[in-house]
Amino acid sequence: MKNLLAAIMACTFCLTLQLQAQDFDNIEIVTHHVKDNIYYLEGSGGNIGVIVGDDGVLIVDDQFGPLTNKIEAAITDLTKLPVTFVVNSHFHYDHTDGNENFGRAGAFIVAQDNARRRMESAQVLASGYSQRRYDEVGLPKITFFDAMRFYFNDEPIEIVYNGPGHTDGDAQIFFLESNVVHTGDMFVRYVLPFIDQNNGGSLDGMIEATDRLASKINDETIIIPGHGQLSNRDDLLNYREMLVTIRGNLVRAKVENLSPSEMLDTDPADGFAPTGDGTDAWLLRAYDEYR
Numbered sequence: 455m456k457n458l459l460a461a462i463m464a465c466t467f468c469l470t471l472q473l474q475a476q477d478f479d480n481i482e483i484v485t486h487h488v489k490d491n492i493y494y495l496e497g498s499g500g501n502i503g504v505i506v507g508d509d510g511v512l513i514v515d516d517q518f519g520p521l522t523n524k525i526e527a528a529i530t531d532l533t534k535l536p537v538t539f540v541v542n543s544h545f546h547y548d549h550t551d552g553n554e555n556f557g558r559a560g561a562f563i564v565a566q567d568n569a570r571r572r573m574e575s576a577q578v579l580a581s582g583y584s585q586r587r588y589d590e591v592g593l594p595k596i597t598f599f600d601a602m603r604f605y606f607n608d609e610p611i612e613i614v615y616n617g618p619g620h621t622d623g624d625a626q627i628f629f630l631e632s633n634v635v636h637t638g639d640m641f642v643r644y645v646l647p648f649i650d651q652n653n654g655g656s657l658d659g660m661i662e663a664t665d666r667l668a669s670k671i672n673d674e675t676i677i678i679p680g681h682g683q684l685s686n687r688d689d690l691l692n693y694r695e696m697l698v699t700i701r702g703n704l705v706r707a708k709v710e711n712l713s714p715s716e717m718l719d720t721d722p723a724d725g726f727a728p729t730g731d732g733t734d735a736w737l738l739r740a741y742d743e744y745r
């Protein structure tokens with residue numbers, strides 16, 4: 455188990471290597487039914503939320519460009535209607551690299567305004583990965599600031615900006631009638647959630663956004679996380695607990711005036727994440743927020 459966790463952590467923190475090493479030919483897109491006419495697609499990169507119906511198709515995120523044909527094929531198995539809207543949960547490439555393909559195919563891309571601004575130019579992520587700027591066709595044509603609502607396929611779909619957390623342009627997508635939410639990377643099922651401090655993200659912001667999200671859902675809500683398996687409110691609260699505990703440990707180290715390496719010696723993520731370079735890098739970035 456520890457090896458598995460270490461492997462997952464290594465992947466998470468070496469997004470650049472992950473992308474370079476990706477052999478997209480071998481990636482299979484797996485369709486999971488969530489509820490009613492809502493599905494999510496698993497491939498490589500963030501989970502893709504899908505709602506199908508008489509109005510057409512709205513998807514949340516679009517993974518990597520080389521996978522677009524496979525993603526479209528998986529959607530065609532659900533409906534013959536085209537993708538009308540692509541909602542980006544945030545600007546990161548493992549959620550938006552397919553934007554140009556879907557934009558070219560005629561979909562309207564939607565995102566929080568800060569996410570569009572990030573995509574207008576190249577960005578260096580806190581992981582060190584350099585994300586390229588997208589061509590106009592891949593940029594969101596529709597943006598929002600705090601919230602917006604779609605009425606699509608008999609489903610009120612509310613897209614909410616919960617404040618900066620993972621980045622400064624994170625959206626959560628609520629399928630109100632079906633009681634399903636796609637959280638983007640504000641909530642993920644790998645060990646320590648990547649926080650993009652270079653682009654407005656912070657541990658405090660993640661915790662605040664998690665609180666707001668928890669207050670908006672109930673025990674029956676089905677959560678499609680940014681990465682990983684379907685979850686519920688309890689899973690979200692456990693995740694919040696982990697972040698709060700680690701933050702407490704970091705703040706205590708700060709109050710004791712520990713140097714970064716002394717902080718690492720206290721093992722602030724003990725019980726949550728395997729020791730190793732990935733965890734250390736995560737803790738150092740988070741610790742830097744409290745200096």
Ligand SMILES: [Zn+2]
Nearest residue numbers: 544546620639
């Ligand atoms: Zn992300």
